[in-house]
Amino acid sequence: METFDWIVIGNGLAGAALSYELARLGLAVLLVDDGDPNSATRCSYGGIAYWSGTDAITRELCRLGIERHRQLSDELGAATEFRELDLLLTFPPEVDGANLVGQYGRFAIAPQLISPQEAHELEPQLNVDAIGGAFTVRHGHVNPIKTIEGVNQAVRRLGGQQLFATVTGLVRVNNRVTGMMTATQAYAAGNVVVAAGGYSRTxxxxxxxxxPLYHTHAEIVALPEVDQPLRALIMPGVATRFAAEAAASDPATDSLWDGPPHKIAPPVLDAGVIRFLDGSTYVGQVSRFRTDLGTDAIAAVQSEAVIRQGSVPQMPCLANVPGQWRHCLVTFSRDGLPLIGPLPGVEGLHIFSGFTSPFAVLLPIAQRFASWVNHKQQTVADDLIEKMLVTRFSDS
Ligand SMILES: Cc1cc2nc3c(=O)[nH]c(=O)nc-3n(C[C@H](O)[C@H](O)[C@H](O)COP(=O)(O)OP(=O)(O)OC[C@H]3O[C@@H](n4cnc5c(N)ncnc54)[C@H](O)[C@@H]3O)c2cc1C
Known part of the structure; x- marks a missing residue:
């Protein structure tokens, strides 16, 4: 049986980018994914919030991330459809935008407050009567599916292998993980890394x-074709889900995530719209804070109606455009930084998950993580990676 240097479980943005960086170092990589079309990456808007660093670490990661995206299509020999566009963070008429200026001032590049009319000039499809104004900033954008495909092709060119199968378990011999299993076969590796997004914890x-990884059930409506050329990415200026994420990841509620299905917080709607270059458009998003993984408890028709009601008043051109409701799991950590690195007490097993706003920061993290694990025996220090290690939560 072939023994890989690394098996990477999960071909979302995290697993794809990490497998690429490991393959670039000349390591033998097997990237395995179950082919679920509703991964978080495949439901994502693909926005690159390179302006959003708030401290030395995140500012540096954002700077490195946007530099990499700007040249990634050339590097991969495949179009990621990278572009820069206007992000419009809209807020309703009853909100006074001046009260939000402080909240946006903490970012490396602070989004600027503009009137409904100015927002309409940036995005002519916006209904000025439905908003009180917006904050705007230049934002990067890629097509998430094309980005993954381009990265996967590059992995294969570097000799990496891809397997389409569901991982049913890890192979563990005493305190060492030596590979993983599918329904039909076991695969051996020196190292296994779990990059399975919202499924990683389970x-x-x-x-x-x-x-300590948590997830939301995120729900969108995918419209295959929108004729109007929407120019901007629309998101809410007052995002509601952060308070619920804080409640969901509170240490006091942690044990609920390993018990029977539990509703942690009420669902929230963050109205958003992105049109991709091929005309397909995602309208989102409902976030649901449930500890189970499936969709049994979710009423799709009702969810689609809520999502449409959130966006159509702002973007009337989307009314009656046929679409398909989609659901995915999005994972996050307790402190906004990802959970990466070797799992304490088990040799050969790593995690690479829990990213927030990964399109901005994940590429440089994957590159530095791959280099760090490859050189670890020689104890090459990397302060940035070490701040993200899973061991920071060891006490809890
Ligand atoms: C509507 C929406 C909009 C978003 N917009 C943005 C944005 O503009 N910018 C941004 O930075 N982020 C955005 N995000 C968040 C971002 O998309 C996610 O954080 C990111 O894609 C997560 O990537 P991942 O690789 O960790 O997980 P995933 O993309 O979920 O990948 C995990 C993979 O593991 C596979 N898997 C799971 N279990 C198994 C198993 N047992 N065997 C084999 N394979 C398995 C899954 O099928 C999946 O392919 C958005 C998310 C949503 C839902």
Whole structure:
């Protein structure tokens, strides 16, 4: 049986980028994914918030991330459809935008407050009567699916292998993970990394390991074709889901995530719209704070109606455009930084998950993480990676 240097579980943005960086170092990589079309990456807007760094670490990551995106199509020999566009963070008429200026001032490049009319000039499809104004900033954008495809092709060119199968378990011999299993076969590796997004916590729990990772059920409506050339990416100026994420990841509620299905907080709507270059458009998003993984408890028709009601008043051109409701899991950590690195007490097993706003920061993290794990035996220090290690939560 072939023994890979690394098996990467999950071909979302995290697993794809990491497998690429490991393959670039000349390592033998197997990237495995179950092919679920509703991964978080495949439901994502693909926005690159390179302006959003708030401290030395995130500012540096954003700077490195946007530099990489700007040349990634050339590097991969495949179009990621990178472009820069206006982000419009709209707020309703009853909100006084002046009260939000302080909240946006903490970012490396602060979004600027503009009137409804100015927002309409940036995005002519916006209904000026439905908004009180907006904050705007230049934002990067890629097509998430094309980006993953381009990265996967590059991995294969570098000799990496891709497997389409569901991982059913990890192979563990005493305190060492030596590979993973699918329904039909076991695969051996020197190292296994779990980059399975919202499924990572459960996969590790099944291997009797606990990590403080949480998820939301995110729901969007995908419109295959919108004729109007929407120019801007629209998102809410007052995002409601951060308070719910804080409640969901509170240490006091942590054990609920390993018990029977539990509703942690009421669902929230963050109205957003992005039109991709091929005319397909995502309208989002409902976030649901439930500890289970499936969609059984979610009423799709009702959810689609809520999503449409959130966006159509702002963007009347989207009314009656046929679409398909889609659902995915989005994972996050307790402190906004990802959970990466070797899992304590088990050799050969790593995690690479829990990214917030990953399109801005993930490419440089994957590059530095790959280099860090590859040189770890020689104890090459990397302050940035070490701040993100899963061991920072060891006490809790
Ligand atoms: C509507 C929406 C809009 C968003 N917009 C943005 C944005 O503009 N900018 C931004 O930075 N972020 C955005 N995000 C967040 C971002 O998309 C996610 O954080 C990111 O894509 C997560 O990537 P991931 O690789 O960690 O997880 P995923 O993309 O979920 O990938 C995990 C993969 O693991 C696979 N998997 C799981 N279990 C198994 C198994 N047992 N065996 C095999 N494979 C398995 C899954 O099928 C999946 O392909 C958005 C998210 C949503 C929902």
């Amino acid at each position: 996969m590790l729990r099944n291997a009797r390991l606990s990590v």
